[in-house]
Amino acid sequence: MSPRTRRSYDQYCSAARALDLVGDRWTLLIVRELLAGPRRYTDLHADLPGVSTDMLASRLKDMEQGGLATRRRLPPPGAVYVYELTPRGRGLLPVLQALGAWGEAELGERRPTDAVRAHWFALPLLRAIDGQGLVEVRLEEGVFHLHAGSEEGPVYGDGPAPGEPDARLVMDASTCTAISAGELSLADAVHAGRVEVSGDGALAKELRSL
Structure with missing residues (x-):
C-alpha cells in the first residue's frame, strides 16, 4: 500500500513547510508526550484524552513519514512496540516551549471539563x-521528573526520578498552576514557602538559597 498523500499549503515558506508537518490537530500534543521518551500506543492514547484511536494512529503514521518519530519493538521480556521521537522531532522542544509560554495567558481557571495529568506541568x-x-x-x-538542561534523551518522565535526583520539589496544584501560568516565579514560590525543596545536589542548594 502506498503512503497516503498529506495535504500541503503549497507555499515556499519555512513556516508553511513546518505546518505541513506539525500543523494538524493532535500532532504537537503527541510530541509533548513523546518528549518523555519511548511510549506505547496504549499509553499515548491514555494520556491524550479526547483523541480517537483512528486519529492517533493516523497522526503517528504521518509523524513517521515526516521523519519526526519512529516505531520499534522492544527486546524481550517487553516485546512491545513503542514510538519515540527522532532528533528532528526532539528539535520541536523549543517550539513547544515557546507555544506554551505564549499560551500561559489562556490558562485561567481550570474548567470542569478540563482533563489534567501531572506530567503536563x-x-x-x-x-x-x-x-x-x-x-x-x-x-x-x-x-514526575525533569531532566533540566539535558540536550539528549527524554526531557521528562512520569513517576519518581530514576535514581537519586539532584532536587525534589513538593508543591500544591495551585502553586504549580501559578508557576505554569507565569503568575509566580519558582524563586518567589520557594522564598514564600509554597515549594518545599529537598536534596543534596547543586540544583537543590541553589533553589534553597533563592
Missing part, C-alpha cells in the same frame, strides 16, 4: 528552572 516547570540536573516533582495529582 513538566514543560512549564522546565522553563522555570534555571539550572541543570534531575528534578523530581511531587504534586497532589501525581509525581
Whole structure:
C-alpha cells in the first residue's frame, strides 16, 4: 500500500513547510508526550484524552513519514512496540516551549471539563528552572521528573526520578498552576514557602538559597 498523500499549503515558506508537518490537530500534543521518551500506543492514547484511536494512529503514521518519530519493538521480556521521537522531532522542544509560554495567558481557571495529568506541568516547570540536573516533582495529582538542561534523551518522565535526583520539589496544584501560568516565579514560590525543596545536589542548594 502506498503512503497516503498529506495535504500541503503549497507555499515556499519555512513556516508553511513546518505546518505541513506539525500543523494538524493532535500532532504537537503527541510530541509533548513523546518528549518523555519511548511510549506505547496504549499509553499515548491514555494520556491524550479526547483523541480517537483512528486519529492517533493516523497522526503517528504521518509523524513517521515526516521523519519526526519512529516505531520499534522492544527486546524481550517487553516485546512491545513503542514510538519515540527522532532528533528532528526532539528539535520541536523549543517550539513547544515557546507555544506554551505564549499560551500561559489562556490558562485561567481550570474548567470542569478540563482533563489534567501531572506530567503536563513538566514543560512549564522546565522553563522555570534555571539550572541543570534531575528534578523530581511531587504534586497532589501525581509525581514526575525533569531532566533540566539535558540536550539528549527524554526531557521528562512520569513517576519518581530514576535514581537519586539532584532536587525534589513538593508543591500544591495551585502553586504549580501559578508557576505554569507565569503568575509566580519558582524563586518567589520557594522564598514564600509554597515549594518545599529537598536534596543534596547543586540544583537543590541553589533553589534553597533563592
